[in-house]
Amino acid sequence: MKIAVLGAAGQLGRDLCPRLAALGEVVPLSRADIDLAKPDTIAPAVTALRPDVFVNCAAYNFVDKAETEMDAVGAVNAGGVADLARHCRDIGAKLVHFSTDYAFGRDHARIIPYTEIDEPAPVNYYAACKLDGETGVLSARNHLVLRTCGLYGVWGSGGKGGNFVETMLRLGASGKPLRVVNDQRCTPSYTADVAAATVQLLERGATGLFHVVNSGDCTWYEFAAEIFRQAGLNPDLIPITSAEFGAAAKRPAYSVLSTAKLTSVGVPALRPWPDALAAYLTERRNKPA
Numbered sequence: 316m317k318i319a320v321l322g323a324a325g326q327l328g329r330d331l332c333p334r335l336a337a338l339g340e341v342v343p344l345s346r347a348d349i350d351l352a353k354p355d356t357i358a359p360a361v362t363a364l365r366p367d368v369f370v371n372c373a374a375y376n377f378v379d380k381a382e383t384e385m386d387a388v389g390a391v392n393a394g395g396v397a398d399l400a401r402h403c404r405d406i407g408a409k410l411v412h413f414s415t416d417y418a419f420g421r422d423h424a425r426i427i428p429y430t431e432i433d434e435p436a437p438v439n440y441y442a443a444c445k446l447d448g449e450t451g452v453l454s455a456r457n458h459l460v461l462r463t464c465g466l467y468g469v470w471g472s473g474g475k476g477g478n479f480v481e482t483m484l485r486l487g488a489s490g491k492p493l494r495v496v497n498d499q500r501c502t503p504s505y506t507a508d509v510a511a512a513t514v515q516l517l518e519r520g521a522t523g524l525f526h527v528v529n530s531g532d533c534t535w536y537e538f539a540a541e542i543f544r545q546a547g548l549n550p551d552l553i554p555i556t557s558a559e560f561g562a563a564a565k566r567p568a569y570s571v572l573s574t575a576k577l578t579s580v581g582v583p584a585l586r587p588w589p590d591a592l593a594a595y596l597t598e599r600r601n602k603p604a
């Protein structure tokens with residue numbers, strides 16, 4: 316089996332490629348091979364490669380900048396993804412694509428995890444485009460869309476300069492007070508665990524939409540507190556509201572995802588988020604420089 320991976324150098328892509336190698340030949344791809352913002356780069360590369368499976372880890376991921384860079388985020392996360400889905404369908408390749416918990420958020424009273432059949436209702440432009448991308452992928456046959464959340468992996472997200480855990484560790488060691496939002500509840504997820512579940516879904520021949528996140532939920536403040544507890548740091552950590560933080564893009568107050576569908580096809584639930592965080596901290600300590 317030939318598996319092409321776009322965004323192979325991103326934090327999820329880096330964790331996925333070695334795990335996908337258990338299923339077949341992995342061809343890592345970068346923006347130089349396919350630029351999702353440039354439609355004319357997609358068909359020639361897909362046709363020349365003719366993979367059995369195409370895994371798309373690439374995305375425009377700047378949630379706040381997306382509010383003003385509307386053309387850029389739309390071209391990559393909606394138009395480019397829909398084109399990719401069409402070309403994969405035309406050559407009979409299965410497309411595996413990643414989406415976001417930010418598909419939800421307008422239900423302010425929500426307190427139970429969202430399932431795959433809940434109606435999406437995004438609150439920012441990044442998420443609206445990711446949702447258009449999902450629709451583009453799901454309307455083609457034999458494809459798999461995995462919604463995940465708050466990714467952190469040892470390779471970090473290049474464009475964002477790391478990930479939330481790394482940012483907290485850096486700021487926590489600076490000695491300055493740290494203000495973190497305490498009114499957004501979700502499930503930050505470890506890319507190693509999401510990658511392992513992705514491989515298991517492929518092994519089971521799954522198609523359609525699945526939620527893939529670690530177990531449990533927390534606010535970003537609670538996540539930061541656990542990061543510092545596990546890392547043995549004790550910074551002045553202050554809970555604030557999203558309004559006090561004042562980000563350009565709105566975020567959901569509650570975007571916890573149910574993984575009942577994932578477990579119903581035989582993929583074990585991902586470990587609880589504090590255990591995943593512990594595994595991440597161990598992996599980063601042991602990572603070669």
Ligand SMILES: NC(=O)c1ccc[n+]([C@@H]2O[C@H](COP(=O)([O-])OP(=O)(O)OC[C@H]3O[C@@H](n4cnc5c(N)ncnc54)[C@H](OP(=O)(O)O)[C@@H]3O)[C@@H](O)[C@H]2O)c1
Nearest residue numbers: 322325326327346350351352373374413463464465466472
């Ligand atoms: N990060 C999160 O917290 C989070 C949460 C929910 C869902 N997701 C989804 O999970 C997936 C993986 O995210 P991640 O955190 O691993 O992302 P990441 O580390 O930021 O990596 C994204 C990759 O996409 C590539 N890329 C960006 N624009 C591109 C374009 N126009 N054409 C081709 N490649 C392009 C980047 O390449 P360059 O290095 O060349 O820019 C990079 O390799 C994405 O679909 C994302 O939307 C992420």
